[in-house]
Amino acid sequence: MALNITGRKLFVKALKEEGVDTIFAYPGGMITDIVDELYKTDGIRVILGRHEQALVHEAEGYARATGKTAVVLVTSGPGATNTITGIADAYYDSIPMVIFTGQVPLHLIGNDAFQEVDIVGMTRSITKYGVTVRNRDDMGRLIKMGFQIASTGKPGPVLIDIPKDIQTTSGEPEYPSQVDIRGYHPNETVHIGQLKKAYRLLKNAKRPLILAGGGVRIAGAQKKLLEFATKMNVPVTTTVMGKGVMPEDNPLFVGNCGMHGRYAANKAVTECDVLFSIGTRFNDRITGELDEFAPKAQIVHVDIASASISRNVVVDVPVTADAKIALERLVEYAEPMKTDKWIAKISEWEQEHPLTMPNTKIGNCxxxxxxxxxxxxxxxxxxxxxxxxxxxxxxxxxxxxxxxxxxxxxxxxxxxxxxxxxxxxxxxxxxxxxxxxxxxxxxxxxxxxxxxxxxxxxxxxxxxxxxxxxxxxxxxxxxxxxxxxxxxxxxxxxxxxxxxxxxxxxxxxxxxxxxxxxxxxxxxxxxxxxxxxxxxxxxxxxxxxxxxxxxxxxxxxxxxxxx
Amino acid sequence: MKNRWIALYVENQVGVLAKVSGLFSAKSYNLQTLTVGTTERDDVSRMTISVMADDVTFEQIKKQLNAMVEVIKVIDLTTIPIHMKEILYAKVKGLDSAGKTEAFQIAEVFNTGGMVRITDIGTDSVLFECTLTERKNNDLISLLKTRFKKIEVVRGGAVAVESISSSCR
CATH class of the missing domain: 3.40.50.970 (Thiamin diphosphate (ThDP)-binding fold, Pyr/PP domains)
Known part of the structure; x- marks a missing residue:
């Protein structure tokens, strides 16, 4: 049996075992012990921001550029409340992130103590999971849960609130390599019957269009998307979050759609007869007035979160799946379609109203x-x-x-x-x-x-x-x-x-x-x-x-x- | 829009009730009743929730609940045979003796299987104690409202359990 260690030591151990080499942190009274432990630790770069909101955005940029789960460490009270806008941002863009907040000691919780806020309560609707560590021996399990939940399924921010006394209490020295979470089962498969149904619908379309969102990027399915679209000869439009998942010089790419989308892309959405959407939640900036969105189309919706499906747009074929898993299968089915006329029509629209700005009178265009x-x-x-x-x-x-x-x-x-x-x-x-x-x-x-x-x-x-x-x-x-x-x-x-x-x-x-x-x-x-x-x-x-x-x-x- | 029922198994932890109820306010779902209690397992609670929703919204509610880490299982009670009861107290005040007699008569008529009784009585008031279905309780309350001027109603929210499957009988 290994000797017990303090919470602050376990915190650093957890980061190491999660492979975290960079964290974004701002010090404060309720995390001084953890901060001191970081001083004694090699191999973790600590970026000191100048405001906690900015820290969270920094972590978001880090996660987006690396695909890794980003880590934020802030103190209790105002340190914690300052992160809220950033956490909401990460939640709505599905960014994998674990935010650690300091908290007043257990016996002071509920006393309106100095720099005490109920940050778990405040962030309940903008985190994938949030928890206060109330027992030192739960700390390892909860941190592990946090990393697991943040990075799997539809990723998102997880908040772990650690009271000051938990940081200095000795307890369980092990950091678990895996925890079972009985209420959490991210979707790792795809219903083949549904997927085939979706494929057949697309295959029989006269004016097919693929709508790709940020989910394609999160899943790392860009290559498969390109392969699928190319094999089928189906044009692709993207959401703003999906920008870049399809090479933008590819002839099948018709541009972004939505509120400020390309004329040709929005026309294509309006005129298509099958809209094959993948990794998007049909945000109102994409759909415009819902009743008239893709009015001529039967809609396929592939998304990892079943709660995103048939929420905004009623779909004809729902498929709950990770974009990559779905596209890997779809590529196997893919057969070329005769879409030349349809693609020519989209090009015509593009010629009619190409995306360009008039030269400005003053300053730079x-x-x-x-x-x-x-x-x-x-x-x-x-x-x-x-x-x-x-x-x-x-x-x-x-x-x-x-x-x-x-x-x-x-x-x-x-x-x-x-x-x-x-x-x-x-x-x-x-x-x-x-x-x-x-x-x-x-x-x-x-x-x-x-x-x-x-x-x-x-x-x-x-x-x-x-x-x-x-x-x-x-x-x-x-x-x-x-x-x-x-x-x-x-x-x-x-x-x-x-x-x-x-x-x-x-x-x-x-x-x-x-x-x-x-x-x-x-x-x-x-x-x-x-x-x-x-x-x-x-x-x-x-x-x-x-x-x-x-x-x-x-x-x-x-x-x-x-x- | 229909009244629908869900049972939830949830982690018996701090904040879970707030998380579940917060979903209904955050997304403007029309929550009718919510009851929560412990189960045979210390670490698991069970909630019975009734909502007023159309088909699409109800599907969405179930999916959103399923997506919560703290929710272990969602059971749609609208489509399966269940047993359901709600506790109701109704205090009827300002009664003359004829009114009291009528109150007792009503209790007797509604009392199927010992589920309604007058459990307390004062000089001008009686107290109904009922364990009926929510709908039957609604009927009783609307009757009491038409017959008597002053009533005070306390309802517990429904608790429901799946029927024992016929193959197990």
Whole structure:
């Protein structure tokens, strides 16, 4: 029998046995023992962020760039509540993550003690699982459960709350290699009968379309998707979360669909007779008005979460399965279909309204910036914040093999981008990481510049600076009679704060301002040459630039605003 | 929209009731009653839940419950033979002697198998104690409401168990 060890020792042991080499942490009173234990530990890189919300986004970027389960460590009370937006973001985008929160000692729980909050209760609806460790001897089992649940099935965040006294109490020294969870059975098979039924439906279609979502990426099924679509000769559209799961230069790829999708893609969804969807939950940004979504189609829905199936869209053939397991089988069945006419029709739509932006009167055209990034960084992971720039990136960034498109798709969290880019770069330091952000969202977490400088994170920060909260301004412009209430970020005196160049300078960070299109490529090249440190590029763009096409919320995909 | 029944086996742990009930509020499901109690196993509790839902929503509720780590098993009681009872107390007040007599008569009529009795009595009030099905309790309450002016109702929420299968009898 091995000797008992303290909770803090078991914590570190658990991380080691889970193969965790990086964690994102911020110290505080209720985790000082664990933090001290980390001091004595080799082989775990601890990234100290500057705000707990940013830590969670950093962890999200890390998980998305590596496929690994990310780990966050924060203290109780405000440390814990600050993580909530990040946890919700991770939940809605199915990011594998374990968040450890400190908690006041057991005997103080319920006393409204200093820095006590019921964080498990607060995060119950945005975690896959959450638990407070109430017995030291349960600690190993609960941590193991956390990693198992976070990373399997439909991944998601798990929160483990560890009271301070549990961290110092001696107990069970073993960390289990596997635990049985009787209420948790992630789907690891596929019902062959249903899958064959789905296949036959597709095979007999005249105008088939595959809709691929983020589930394809999570499952690592990109290759199989390509093989399946190619063998069957069926065009593919993707969701924003699925962007990149199909090579974007492939002739079968018709672009993203949804609120700001391509005209041709939305037309294809509206006109197809079989929609074969896989790894998507039919978010309202994808479907538009539900009653008129894919009105002519019979719908197949393959998803790992049975709860996602027939929730938003009533489907004809439901298949509960991991995207990879399903596609591996489907590839075996696949036979070529005669779809040339249908594909030609989609191309016609594309010619009718190709995806392009008019040249802007002032500053840089966002499309030109994206194309500059495509040219100078064809190998980079692309991270975005939330807003117009995000949609322009989803439209104009072209992803090649091995590139990730890391974005806050489900929750749409402004402030996500910069920390997520830091995390992505930490996880994959060999690959360039380009952040596409807006001046509004960037300011929500720009304190992380200290993290990026301290940790030597070479992210290229492309600020699409229109001195406005552009996405809402766009709605005001189109639907609210140009009444621009609280979307103009410039000051009453006409100035703009901060001056991003001077701000970057105070961090000793290289910064470049780009005011016209011929400066785009040289600036990006200079950023690429600036190794080992972040670079800020302040791209001035016009506040009047619109993201188009646009499907107004609550209207069908067929009613796109094009001009 | 129909009234439907689910039984859940759940982990007997802190927060599980909050998690299950939180689902109904978070997703705007129409929860009618929820009862919870321990089972023959210390670490397992059983809930009986009734909801008002259409077919699609009810399917979704079952799937969402199934997806919870803390939920061990979901049993749809709407499609299988079950036994179900709900405890009900109804205090009828402001009665004259004719009213009391009527209360006793009602109790007698509703009393199938000893499930309804007047269990307490005051100068102008009686207390009904009933263990009937939820629907039968509804009938009794609506009758009491039409006949008497002042009533106080306390209901326990239904508890249900699957019937013993005919092959096991």
């Amino acid at each position: 966002p499309q030109d910036i994206c194309e500059g990034i495509n040219e100078v960084f064809p190998d980079a992971n692309i991270v975005t914040d939330v807003g117009q720039h995000q949609m322009w990136a989803s439209q104009f960034i072209r992803l090649h093999k091995g590139q990730e498109f890391i974005t806050s798709g489900g929750l749409g969290t402004m402030g996500f981008g910069f920390p997520a880019a830091i995390g992505a770069s930490v996880g994959n330091p060999k690959k360039p990481t380009v952040l596409i952000t807006g001046d509004g969202g960037f300011q929500m977490n720009m304190q992380e510049m200290a993290t990026a400088m301290s940790e030597n994170i070479p992210v290229v920060i492309c600020i699409f600076n229109n001195s406005n909260l552009g996405m809402v301004r766009q709605m005001q412009q189109l639907f609210y009679g140009k009444r621009y209430e609280i979307t103009d970020l410039s000051a009453k005196d006409g100035g703009y704060y901060p001056d991003f160049l001077k701000w970057a300078e105070s961090y000793s960070c290289k910064a470049i301002r780009v005011t016209s299109s011929e400066e785009i490529i040289p600036a990006l090249k200079a950023a690429r040459a600036n190794k080992g440190k972040p670079t800020v590029i302040d791209f001035l763009v016009s506040p009047d630039d619109l993201v188009l096409p646009m499907v107004k919320s609550g209207t069908p995909l067929s009613e796109m605003i094009l001009k």
